[in-house]
Amino acid sequence: MYPEAPTIAEQFGFGDIASASTxxxxxxxxxxxxxxxxxxxxxxxxxxxxxxxxxxxxxxxxxxxxxxxxxxxxxxxxxxxxxxxxxxxxxxxxxxxxxxxxxxxxxxxxxxxxxxxxxxxxxxxxxxxxxxxxxxxxxxxxxxxxxxxxxxxxxxxxxxxxxxxxxxxxxxxxxxxxxxxxxxxxxxxxxxxxxxxxxxxxxxxxxxxxxxxxxxxxxxxxxxxxxxxxxxxxxxxxxxxxxxxxxxxxxxxxxxxxxxxxxxxxxxxxxxxxxxxxxxxxxxxxxxxxxxxxxxxIIAELDSNQLIEEVLLGTPRANKLIQSMPYLVPFPDRVKLFQRLIKADKEIHQSESCSVYRIRIHRGAILEDGLRKLNSIRTNLKKRINVVFVNSAGREEVGIDAGGLFKEFWLDLSTLAFDLQYGLFLTTHDQLLYPNPNSASSHFSRESDHLTMFQFVGRILGKALYEGIVVQPKFAHFFLSKLLHSFNQLNELPSLDPEIYKNLMFLKSYEGDVEDLGLTHTVVQDVFGEQKEVEIIPGGGNVPVTNRNKTRYIHLVANYYLNTQIREQCAAFRLGLSDLIDSRWLQMFNEPELQVLISGKSGKIDVDDLKANARYAGGYYALDKRVAWMWQALASFTPSEQAAFLRFTTSCQRAPSLGFASLTPQFCVQKIPIRSDDELLPSSSTCFNTLKLPTYSSYKVLRAKLLTSISSGAGFEMT
Structure with missing residues (x-):
């Protein structure tokens, strides 16, 4: 059957134009x-x-x-x-x-x-x-x-x-x-x-x-x-x-x-x-x-470097092109433009004359401390923030935050904020996050508190993008569309619930009398295990679905699930995100690209890329046998072990979207002399993306010690 269009009427906005035969x-x-x-x-x-x-x-x-x-x-x-x-x-x-x-x-x-x-x-x-x-x-x-x-x-x-x-x-x-x-x-x-x-x-x-x-x-x-x-x-x-x-x-x-x-x-x-x-x-x-x-x-002959410079200068043709047809420019070049736009913004908000905010965070209360401290400086989140961790004994941990401690805090904060136990998010069938339609009923004393939390979580994501920190959460395609200010259509429904989409497609092609199915203009919503019937038009419980109005019904059902039920949550999330990131910057990307921008490249890391962009200190050099063992060990790790290695050394478990050439500071392997293999484990300085690698006696020992360190979950203070 040929696809049919949505239309308008008097009472509820539904109706037809005059009959026409040709x-x-x-x-x-x-x-x-x-x-x-x-x-x-x-x-x-x-x-x-x-x-x-x-x-x-x-x-x-x-x-x-x-x-x-x-x-x-x-x-x-x-x-x-x-x-x-x-x-x-x-x-x-x-x-x-x-x-x-x-x-x-x-x-x-x-x-x-x-x-x-x-x-x-x-x-x-x-x-x-x-x-x-x-x-x-x-x-x-x-x-x-x-x-x-x-x-x-x-x-x-x-x-x-x-x-x-x-x-x-x-x-x-x-x-x-x-x-x-x-x-x-x-x-x-x-x-x-x-x-x-x-x-x-x-x-x-x-x-x-x-x-x-x-x-x-x-x-x-x-x-x-x-x-x-x-x-x-x-x-x-x-x-x-x-x-x-x-x-x-x-x-x-x-x-x-x-x-x-x-x-x-x-x-x-x-x-x-x-x-x-x-x-x-x-x-x-x-x-x-x-x-x-x-x-x-893509237009291959388009000079991306010239385009980036013209966008930064504000020339009309460059801005119009990147706003109207961003896909003409390769994704890596658009990421470079995004980073340049943020860099220009940082020159205003993070100059030497700007104040730096110092916040104390208890390791056992990262989300609570983060919410309280960061909401108090909401209008200044674009400025530099230095973090001091307080351990379980109430003592401040040793270390000067040159960026690594802040990254560690922000990664932990983002992991907690998107945790399902707080009731802000749910997961789709393929474990991708989207706002919980019933978040107002989740652990909040006031109904408006859940929207305050969505704004806060939006700022967490915005600050991560602003500082170039890749974070762990992965989002459903239809939610990413909402972040890009798109209105979700029927075809987005499989990313939320393939079964509902399948049923609607069956209804669309059903050749019998739809009224015999006994459907009305309502949907059933699960509210913490309780089935609640929701009308998708005024009085929908009394409006049967017929052959005449089934297409309207299909689009209304999709709209309810993809737009209506999460409208307030998405609006609050975008509001928090916009405190740090201009929405026009994000609209240079489509949904899959935005996910890569947020969480980096998944899967096995490109060891050759990391090796090509590494430096050495303390007496190590590229041809040192222990350095060669380290690269050999890293290449032999599973994807999860490689992710743990990155988290251990850089505080981020995924590779940057533009590869390791964009990692700042540059990844470093530092020599730590030892007299016996049992003397020290490998340690790291996430502030400087540095792996402190002892001079082990063999490849087997080095690999085992490295796995022990990255699997232990030890933090900055480890030696």
Whole structure:
């Protein structure tokens, strides 16, 4: 079944537009609406030029069209939420009853859209959507109805007598014409989108294709896109990416200083915006479930160093490019830019003239002391913080904090804050963290306390990113999306609960009478073992799920689990995170990249990389036999043992996202002379990322002693 769009109604925001049986019938309806709001001369001229006129009501009876059906409508609000992910808007205003789009049955010899018809349609509809799309009033709602009609329109092509009909969408037709009319790759490489004219039918076809395809993708599930390859094969989607990225890069890089209000480039900027939106939706899909290699998104000849310098200088073209199409730049270069932006910010907040905060932390009360001390300096968390640990005897531990003690404290603090026993977070089926929807009921004396804790945990993560500390927690994909201010759609649901998603997909394809299943507009929520029924629309317990409204129900259920039930927790977490990290900096990354930025690279470490970026002290040198034994031992360790080694020597158990060349200070192996193997164990100075390695007599002894040290959990004071 073809994917169906969310729509708007009067009472709860659900409903349908007037019945329409064909594309031209729908255009006629739009034409009548347009006449009622001003009879614009430019629109009238377009209609006359295209040869379109209002059809008589009985035209459909002899047109060979299947019985009329109501077309789905996507409102301004629905599109705004789906595209931009604005929290706080009730999804009951964006999902609705939907029906199969009107279809036209044709024989193979029929020509539903000749080239001239496609050109006329594109010029007409492209101009309407451009003129009305930013109007903000009634015209915008008409534009959305028109776009909805176009996006979900398809014809059923019959190959021969008795053959099965198959659907061909308008999106597919537009893409075929775009490729057949010109060499699309060459066109995209040389086109000047900014100065494009609405009178150019090829440009109009391009903008109509971008708008209708993006409109479709918002509500398509993964099975339709990846398995059925509807409306386009995956190889063709990669062609779209490869072509549009170059045209858009040229547009942003060359003409970023032009004023959007300039009449000469207004349409061109509209084309650029629509193509950018399509690319963003495709990129989000590809980030979650790849359909092409990451290199397909990158422009190899783009000078990343120049781009970084221009972003830091605040040049419009660089900032516009990195905000609109960050994926054009390789991930390591975006990490470098992120680090440079933080470094520039630190020059303001951590200069020599700035104060340094000294805090005493009891080893047995890390979370409690951290919460109390750090909340008292909330507005100054960007400044340097020195930590003094107090041991179980109440004495301050020996050591000067040159950064290592703070890292150790922050890692311990983050481990405790994200611990499930505090009730702030739950885990998915694959042990990834997300906010507990029932956190308000977990160990807090006041209902608002849990949001205060989420703000605090957000600051913990923000400070870790700000100081370049990789921390242990790994988050669910849909929660990372919330951190990037995205509005989660149905396709994110498997990352929370694959079983619920599977059930909803069964319901979507169910061909029987859905009402027989006895479903209502409610979901069951587990509140500490107690099953609680929650209405997903007002009075939902009395609203049955039917064939007519099942698509609305599916999207409402997904919205409840992915957005509504954790809205307050996510907002509080983001608020705390934003105290240290500008949200625009994070939006340079997709969800998997953000996870690497947070927790570093998992798995076995690259021993050769660490070796290449190591230095030696106290008399050791690269060719010393004990140094060679140490590298041999490290290479033989399991991934968990290697992680313990990193934690022991650097206080971080994962490798930095940019590799060990970015580790500061540089990893060091220091020589500690001994007379017998039993005299000392290896020790470390996490402040300086230093391993203090005694001069053991053999490889076997060195390996065993090193394993003993890294497995003991001993801290800074160990000798």
């Amino acid at each position: 594309l031209s019938t729908s255009l006629s309806v739009t034409w009548q609406k347009m006449k009622s709001i001003g009879k614009a001369s430019w629109a009238k001229s377009l209609f006359e030029k295209a040869g379109l006129r209002r059809r008589r009501e009985d035209d459909g009876e002899n047109s060979g069209i299947a019985s009329a059906s109501q077309l789905p409508d996507t409102s301004k609000q629905a599109r705004h939420i789906a595209a931009k992910g604005v929290d706080g808007v009730n999804v009951s205003n964006v999902a609705s009853t939907t029906h199969r789009a009107a279809s036209l049955k044709l024989s193979k010899s029929s020509e539903p859209f000749t080239l001239e018809n496609i050109k006329a349609l594109s010029c007409l509809c492209g101009t309407f959507l451009f003129r009305w799309g930013s109007d903000g009033g009634k015209r915008q709602s008409y534009a959305m109805r028109l776009l909805n009609t176009l996006a979900f329109y398809h014809v059923e092509i019959v190959e021969g007598e008795g053959d099965t009909a198959h659907n061909v969408s308008l999106v597919h037709m537009l893409w075929c014409v775009l490729q057949d009319s010109k060499n699309f790759e060459e066109f995209a490489k040389n086109v000047d989108l900014i100065h494009a004219r609405s009178s150019d039918p090829y440009i109009c076809m391009l903008v109509l294709f971008c708008m209708t395809y993006e409109h479709l993708l918002i509500v398509m599930d993964d099975e339709e896109m990846y398995e059925k390859e509807y409306p386009l094969p995956l190889c063709q989607i990669e062609r779209i990416v490869l072509s549009l990225k170059r045209a858009l890069h040229e547009a942003y890089w060359t003409y970023a200083n032009l004023a959007p209000s300039s009449e000469s480039v207004a349409f061109g900027m509209f084309v650029v915006e629509m193509a950018t939106r399509l690319m963003r939706v495709l990129y989000n899909r590809c980030s979650r479930q790849p359909f092409c290699n990451v290199t397909s998104w």
